[in-house]
Amino acid sequence: MLGVTLTFPFTPGDPAAWLCIGDAGFGLVQTEDVPRLEFTDSQGNLQSIVRSCR
Numbered sequence: 001m002l003g004v005t006l007t008f009p010f011t012p013g014d015p016a017a018w019l020c021i022g023d024a025g026f027g028l029v030q031t032e033d034v035p036r037l038e039f040t041d042s043q044g045n046l047q048s049i050v051r052s053c054r
Contacts, residue, residue: 004021004022005020005021006020006021007019007020007053015042016028016029016041016047017029022053024052025051026049027049027050029041036049
């Protein structure tokens with residue numbers, strides 16, 4: 001509609017889900033540390049909530 005591609009790649013077992021708007025990915029996660037631009041995923045790794053979807 002707006003010429004922007006929206007995708008939501010997720011596979012059960014992934015440590016986070018990603019909402020990709022164009023080439024930018026935004027992490028959809030559950031965390032106790034709010035507001036932050038990073039989170040610790042279910043595997044114990046520190047991750048940024050924004051990433052490239054390329």
